[in-house]
Amino acid sequence: MASLAVRADARPGRVSRIDRGWSTVWFSPPSGGTAAGVGGDVVRVRNIGADVAVGDWVVVSADGERVETVLPRRSAFVRRASFEGQRAESHTIAANIDFVFLLHAIASPPNQRRLERELVLAFDSGARPVVVLSKRDLIEDASEVEHRVASLKAVAPDVEFHVVSSFTGEGLDGLRQLAAGCRTIALLGASGVGKSTVVNALVGDTVQRTEAVREGDQRGRHTTTATSLVALPAEPIGSAGWLIDTPGVRALSLWSSGHGIERAFSDVFDLMDHCRFRDCKHEEEPGCAVRAAIDDGRLDPLRLESMKRLVAEEAALEDEQKARLKAEDRRGFRRRKT
Ligand SMILES: Nc1nc2c(ncn2[C@@H]2O[C@H](COP(=O)(O)OP(=O)(O)O)[C@@H](O)[C@H]2O)c(=O)[nH]1
Ligand SMILES: [Mg+2]
Numbered sequence: 001m002a003s004l005a006v007r008a009d010a011r012p013g014r015v016s017r018i019d020r021g022w023s024t025v026w027f028s029p030p031s032g033g034t035a036a037g038v039g040g041d042v043v044r045v046r047n048i049g050a051d052v053a054v055g056d057w058v059v060v061s062a063d064g065e066r067v068e069t070v071l072p073r074r075s076a077f078v079r080r081a082s083f084e085g086q087r088a089e090s091h092t093i094a095a096n097i098d099f100v101f102l103l104h105a106i107a108s109p110p111n112q113r114r115l116e117r118e119l120v121l122a123f124d125s126g127a128r129p130v131v132v133l134s135k136r137d138l139i140e141d142a143s144e145v146e147h148r149v150a151s152l153k154a155v156a157p158d159v160e161f162h163v164v165s166s167f168t169g170e171g172l173d174g175l176r177q178l179a180a181g182c183r184t185i186a187l188l189g190a191s192g193v194g195k196s197t198v199v200n201a202l203v204g205d206t207v208q209r210t211e212a213v214r215e216g217d218q219r220g221r222h223t224t225t226a227t228s229l230v231a232l233p234a235e236p237i238g239s240a241g242w243l244i245d246t247p248g249v250r251a252l253s254l255w256s257s258g259h260g261i262e263r264a265f266s267d268v269f270d271l272m273d274h275c276r277f278r279d280c281k282h283e284e285e286p287g288c289a290v291r292a293a294i295d296d297g298r299l300d301p302l303r304l305e306s307m308k309r310l311v312a313e314e315a316a317l318e319d320e321q322k323a324r325l326k327a328e329d330r331r332g333f334r335r336r337k338t
């Protein structure tokens with residue numbers, strides 16, 4: 001790892017929000033909630049050239065004007081930001097996270113393919129994905145809830161599920177426990193699924209604005225416009241930790257090509273290990289363990305197809321990134337390691 005030039009008197013702070021080139025940095029988090037204004041242990045500084053994301057630990061320059069150093073990230077949720085022209089650009093939504101909560105309202109769950117894509121991105125972040133199904137109070141029938149959870153669990157091996165209601169409090173303790181020990185949790189999901197309401201419920205106070213969803217389609221209205229870091233109080237169960245509330249993100253396109261696909265499709269990879277040929281394409285080859293699993297109903301062929309699509313998307317992205325680096329080299333840019 002590159003050595004960091006950090007002043008001896010440097011005191012790292014954590015970026016709690018970013019507004020057009022400015023970072024709000026906390027040096028000691030309030031005991032619960034968001035930073036109220038600026039002063040005391042909160043400063044607003046310019047980013048100038050620093051690639052900062054909410055959740056980053058940073059060192060502020062001695063004059064207190066700007067972000068001097070961004071400390072190495074141990075994880076980050078990154079998605080592809082732009083599709084314009086040939087440019088492949090990334091957007092880091094949250095840094096230094098332990099868990100990614102993928103939120104969906106239980107009354108309008110994602111289809112299996114959507115959840116698979118989200119899990120790949122979440123695993124790629126280096127954090128642990130957790131599926132949170134919200135608004136449990138809106139479905140009366142317990143067997144209906146079970147049925148929905150089971151259908152999603154089928155495409156999420158080894159992933160923890162929580163069914164919660166911020167209104168009744170059901171399931172929230174399970175989420176609090178995950179934050180215990182000063183963990184950082186990023187909440188992701190479409191606008192209106194109840195992310196900010198979960199944050200408020202966990203903090204025990206209204207720290208994030210929420211807004212009623214539209215009657216017709218249950219879509220939210222993007223009340224949360226900026227990603228922000230919220231501190232959890234140490235009470236009631238010693239759960240002090242950090243939450244990162246995000247605005248609804250509609251398109252989740254792959255960015256990195258880490259181990260996300262292998263982790264999200266661990267069941268398929270386990271099967272692949274048992275194919276007779278190492279270069280098996282799982283089509284017509286004899287001794288294909290994947291085909292055998294499909295034939296006797298242990299593996300849904302749609303899941304295999306979905307995985308192949310994601311692998312292809314990742315390969316295309318890698319080509320694009322390589323082409324971009326080459327173009328940058330030609331223009332004399334040096335690649336910055338991120
Ligand atoms: N019935 C019910 N409604 C909820 C629950 N959580 C949130 N909501 C409502 O869903 C709407 C959107 O919530 P919000 O937290 O702003 O969603 P966000 O866009 O994901 O942050 C608001 O009207 C909330 O009151 C819940 O547990 N049960
Ligand atoms: Mg919100």
Ligand SMILES: [Zn+2]
Pocket residue numbers: 272275276280281282283285287288289290291
């Ligand atoms: Zn095979």
